[in-house]
Amino acid sequence: MQKKSNSRKSGYSGMKYLFFIAFSFLMYSSCNEIDSEIPDVWVxxxxxxxxxxxxxxxxxxxxxxxxxxxxxxxxxxxxxxxxxxxxxxxxxxxxxxxxxxxxxxxxxxxxxxxxxxxxxxxxxxxxxxxxxxxxxxxxxxxxxxxx
Structure with a gap:
């Protein structure tokens, strides 16, 4: 029984890891600064x-x-x-x-x-x-x- 419990924990840890990566990616992409649409004019x-x-x-x-x-x-x-x-x-x-x-x-x-x-x-x-x-x-x- 111990081995099954450990495999569940490692599977659960893997899911947490994937969730963390996906969440981090979403947070990073949503925090990007909104680009201005003001036309580029030489200054x-x-x-x-x-x-x-x-x-x-x-x-x-x-x-x-x-x-x-x-x-x-x-x-x-x-x-x-x-x-x-x-x-x-x-x-x-x-x-x-x-x-x-x-x-x-x-x-x-x-x-x-x-x-x-x-x-x-x-x-x-x-x-x-x-x-x-x-x-x-x-x-x-x-x-x-x-x-």
């Missing part, structure tokens, strides 16, 4: 922070039209650390539905979705995808935003 913006003093203050953001798909919002997290996002709302996918910046948050003028500029995540509203993020690099006083 190559160089900002002299000596001219844009407000961007040297943590918590401030600035909007730059005629960049990206719907303009670019640059946010200063802490001194020397910046985020840059396309200002087009990921729910509307329309350059005229712009996310208006107000410090660390932005709100869509059309659907009223709200986003936080630390990561671009949706905090409120119908938008499901985060804001389209651009790369940033700081070299001295020049902040470069690019894709």
């Amino acid at each position: 190559g913006l160089n900002l002299d922070l000596g001219l844009y003093n407000e961007l040297t203050v943590p918590g401030n953001s600035a909007y730059f039209p005629n960049q990206g798909f719907g303009g670019v919002i640059v946010y200063c997290e802490i001194e020397g650390s910046y985020y840059a996002f396309d200002a087009a709302c990921t729910n509307e996918i329309n350059p005229s539905c712009r996310v208006a910046n107000d410090g660390v948050v932005g709100k869509c003028s059309c659907c009223e979705s709200e986003f936080i500029f630390i990561g671009g995540s949706v905090t409120k509203g119908p938008a499901a995808a985060p804001l389209k993020q651009y790369n940033t690099s700081l070299n001295g006083n020049i902040l470069r935003i690019y894709n």
Whole structure:
């Protein structure tokens, strides 16, 4: 009887193992970030922070039209650390539905979705995808935003 009990346990352990693998795969695939459908538009913006003093203050953001798909919002997290996002709302996918910046948050003028500029995540509203993020690099006083 002991052997049958052990074989049942090993069969049960195998099922638990398969269940764990399947569950892990499902969790991994469901946690993938939702891709933005904002069209890829070339961005190559160089900002002299000596001219844009407000961007040297943590918590401030600035909007730059005629960049990206719907303009670019640059946010200063802490001194020397910046985020840059396309200002087009990921729910509307329309350059005229712009996310208006107000410090660390932005709100869509059309659907009223709200986003936080630390990561671009949706905090409120119908938008499901985060804001389209651009790369940033700081070299001295020049902040470069690019894709």
